[in-house]
Amino acid sequence: MAGSTRVERPFVGRPEAVDALRRRSDGVRAGRGGLTVIEGEAGVGKSTLVEGLVRDARAKGLRVLVARARSLDNPPPYQLLNEALASAERIDPDDAPTGASASVSTLAFAPTAVGPEMAFDLPALIGPESWLLEEPLVGGISAPMGPGTERRHRLDQSLVNELLSWGDRAPTAVVLEDVHLSDEASLEALAAMAPQLTTHALWVVFTRLPLTTLGGARRARLEGIERAAESDLVVLRPLTPSEAGEFVRHVGGAGDVGPDEIIQWHSQSRGNPLFLEQLIRRRGRLTARPEKASDQSASEFTEYLVRQLPDLPPEEERVLAVASVLGREFPFGLLMRASDDDEETLAEVVQELVGRGILRETPDEGLEFPRDDLRTQVYARLTEARRRLLHRRAAEALEAYATADVATVYALARHCFLGKIDDKAVAYNRLAAEFAARSFAPLVAREHLERAREALSRVQPRDPVAELETALELAVQLDLLGELDLAERLLKATLSDVETRPEIPPALRAFAAVCLARIYSDQGRWEEVDRITTALTGPQALPIGPRTQLAVHRLRGEFLYFHGRYRESLDEHDRAIAIARAQHEDREVALETVRRANVLGMIPGRFEEAVADYRRIIAALLERGDKSEAAYAQIYLGVVLSQHGRNDEGLDALRSAKELAEAAHDPRRLGWALFNIADLERANHHLEIARESNGEARDLLERIGDRYGLVQTYIIEGKIRLQADELDAAHLALLEGYRLVRELNVPADEVEVLLRLAELALARSDQPQAESRLSELARMGLERLRPDLAEDYRRFKERVLVGGGGDPAA
Secondary structure (H helix, E strand, C coil): CCCCCCCCCCCCCCHHHHHHHHHHHHHHHCCCCEEEEEECCCCCCHHHHHHHHHHHHHHCCCEEEEEECCCCCCCCCCHHHHHHHHHHHHHCHHHCCCCHHHHHHCCCCECCCCCCCCCCCCHHHECCCCCCCHHHHHHHCCCCCCCHHHHHHHHHHHHHHHHHHHHHHCCEEEEEECHHHCCHHHHHHHHHHHHHHHHCCEEEEEEECCHHHCCHHHHHHHHHHHHHCCCEEEECCCCCHHHHHHHHHHHCCCCCCCHHHHHHHHHHHCCCHHHHHHHHHHCCCCCCCCCCCHHHHHHHHHHHHHCCHHHCCHHHHHHHHHHHHHCCEEEHHHHHHHHCCCHHHHHHHHHHHHHHCCCEECCCCEEECCCHHHHHHHHHCCCHHHHHHHHHHHHHHHHHHCCCCHHHHHHHHHHHHHCCCHHHHHHHHHHHHHHHHHCCCHHHHHHHHHHHHHHHHHCCCCCHHHHHHHHHHHHHHHHHCCCHHHHHHHHHHHHHHHCCCCCCCHHHHHHHHHHHHHHHHHHCCHHHHHHHHHHHHCCCCCCCCHHHHHHHHHHHHHHHHHCCCHHHHHHHHHHHHHHHHHCCCHHHHHHHHHHHHHHHCCCCCCHHHHHHHHHHHHHHHHHCCCHHHHHHHHHHHHHHHHHCCCHHHHHHHHHHHHHHHHHHCCHHHHHHHHHHHHHHHHHCCCHHHHHHHHHHHHHHHHHHCCHHHHHHHHHHHHHHHHHCCCHHHHHHHHHHHHHHHHHHCCHHHHHHHHHHHHHHHHHCCCHHHHHHHHHHHHHHCHHHHCHHHHHHHHHHHHHHHHHCCCCCCC
């Protein structure tokens, strides 16, 4: 940095930590991967220790990937792991695994059109294909097994595979600093990788704050990763008094520092090297305080720095205010553009702030606050008007200075929103949301879309097209988060607000209606699905694109399937297949054929045709490498085979589905395979195996929030308990299943729950209740809704009528 010399912070003492890391690096050279966690308070020397670790590992011939989590309020998904993989090219671009750069870049595509109002040039981010709302909408209408979770896990696994491939080629260390600040998507991928580390020569090193200082959710996430990887913990303690003396000699170089002064400084800093360094520089004199636990030193360090703020000269206060808006760390060049100072003047001011310990220089010639809570306190001292002005300057500086990457887009989204540059805030936040949506991070996407909608509300004149599009994008993310009522209210309010606006293209209106129908289908409000999709396929229908048409026919096919209108459902899926073929959408053809086979399995005389279709499509999907969708088809093949008395073949198909789902890291498909296996094992009187498999399925499905699947686990538990003569437990399970199925409004599942409750009543010799249930099943039309249950129903009816003195033939 111009006009400034970075002071190296030596790593002093703590030989036990250094020795532990050296022993572990020798282990990875021998092919033993794993996870090591370096824990310590802020300023205790974790980064300095890691710098030495990286140098030592590279000297021993290890490849080393390095990344640091950024202190951002809403970081881009996969930011931490992307940075680690990007560091591979800085090491040796010719030595990176084949395809590494491509796979990293595909983690987030931008739209094919960015918009002329955006001054920031984004050619490096524009993907080869457009990302329309139809993609998440059409892809998601496969209830009860939507693809969002599956694709997220596949994305996680692609990153995991790329990282593991480094260890397969040569012993490799991946050093990840400040993991407690990581984006959630990177942590999910690390959680997927943790159990696999020991079978690869890949050594992952975390640095983080003590777990006791972290929030509950983040603490639990990190504990889970570390437990799964059977991690080694290296606790980096503060300096002892003798080590503090050595540190003073390294940093201060002052021969006139006496032992009493060193002891005083050690007491004041509680052995925290960064705090101690500032006392050395300032020859600090703090009032002595009673001894406290060492974990108090970090907050006292912040207090020490904050006490300097009111006395800063105006030029230092002004630069520091700009720095607090830019974030915890930033390049000198960006600070110069945002503060509008010349290089020499700014370098002098920065040198003073570094000397005070309020800023510090980083190895890459950038700047950072030594603690994020210090930056927060500086930022909190600014007035709202000044914050807005500084965020505007930061946005202008970023557009002029920064490279076109995902992190810059996220920073611009924040600065433009807080600076109330509303037109750009809309554009950047929608783009940031799109990156998040493509990475299947709906919480992140939601926050940016809500910011975009707020900024849109301030833009004049109004842009009803952008308002509707943004509302649709937000509704899709709310649907993925399970907030269906909120998504419904949002869409209905937006449609009502813009329905009289001629600027809204008819195709967009139709698409909005399909999106609302999708929400209704997830709520089980099939009459609304019927109303909307009928209007969209009738003679007065609005013009819609082919993918939206496909969504309409798929929705109608699902609605008709769940209402037992199988031949009509078959017609709708045939229409969807025709559209997919006309658009050369081979994958959509395959997926729609699976849904069509599901319907065929419920139509008398079409069973063999369904089985043939399943097997043909499974082979095609496996040839494409699509294990998750092949697992979906295998599940339904197993179900249809068992419904026609071929239980052994059905179990084989379901076990194959389980293996495919595990290989695809798809918890939803795995859960569905497991509970169907449980049902067939129950039918084979293997009750303990059935209980275990069904329990595992429920754990998986509860974790991902699949209520359709949970219904089945409660029905199957009720059947297992009933067969084991555990009647009270069977009653509780079936009542919970009945509650869920009524909420979801799925008549085809409701009649099965009622049939099992009826069987339970008969097992309890409750003849009136059994007869009441029988009448209810007749009224609902079980044989029409569930022909696969017709034989169970016939046998039950005979037993009820015989027990009540009726005519079994009636």
